[in-house]
Amino acid sequence: MKSISLTITHLIFPRFFQSILIVMLCLPVSASIHASGSFSIRPHETPDACNQEAAQIRVTVNNVGSGGVLNIELYDDPENFLFKKGRKRKIRIPAAAGQQKVCMNLDQPGTYAVAVYHDRDGDRKLKKRWNLLPREPFGLSNNPENPDGFPQFSDSAFTTGRLGADIVVNLREPDER
Numbered sequence: 001m002k003s004i005s006l007t008i009t010h011l012i013f014p015r016f017f018q019s020i021l022i023v024m025l026c027l028p029v030s031a032s033i034h035a036s037g038s039f040s041i042r043p044h045e046t047p048d049a050c051n052q053e054a055a056q057i058r059v060t061v062n063n064v065g066s067g068g069v070l071n072i073e074l075y076d077d078p079e080n081f082l083f084k085k086g087r088k089r090k091i092r093i094p095a096a097a098g099q100q101k102v103c104m105n106l107d108q109p110g111t112y113a114v115a116v117y118h119d120r121d122g123d124r125k126l127k128k129r130w131n132l133l134p135r136e137p138f139g140l141s142n143n144p145e146n147p148d149g150f151p152q153f154s155d156s157a158f159t160t161g162r163l164g165a166d167i168v169v170n171l172r173e174p175d176e177r
Contacts, residue, residue, distance in 0.1 A: 067120065
């Protein structure tokens with residue numbers, strides 16, 4: 001009897017359609033979680049407490065929109081700037097409109113660059129165009145002007161002292177070209 005019902009189920013809903021049906025049933029649940037603003041921030045992605053007396057990079061981010069997640073990434077490898085394997089640290093915080101300050105402790109003084117982007121939908125990915133330019137608000141330390149090319153580490157690099165550094169990153173809305 002069971003084999004007959006399984007066969008009928010498979011005839012009515014072949015495996016391909018079963019997969020689609022499962023996905024369609026799960027979409028409203030994932031959409032409601034996503035819409036609620038409950039974004040995934042892992043324990044190692046939280047910022048450090050700001051302290052002017054500590055060796056840390058204190059990043060002030062301007063022009064932040066509301067909603068989603070603000071991503072602050074620290075790089076110390078010029079060859080792998082803006083690539084995951086070159087990233088020394090990543091911090092994620094809920095985005096709030098206006099200005100936000102984030103601090104991250106340093107192991108040692110050195111030359112670093114910071115990249116920031118506003119992940120509006122909180123999917124942990126920077127949306128990009130076909131030409132790899134960002135589709136979400138994006139900014140770099142030193143706020144370099146290079147609208148048509150891939151950013152270089154040297155344009156965004158800064159050197160920290162014994163007590164770190166204070167930097168400002170201005171997020172820019174992506175061009176619509």
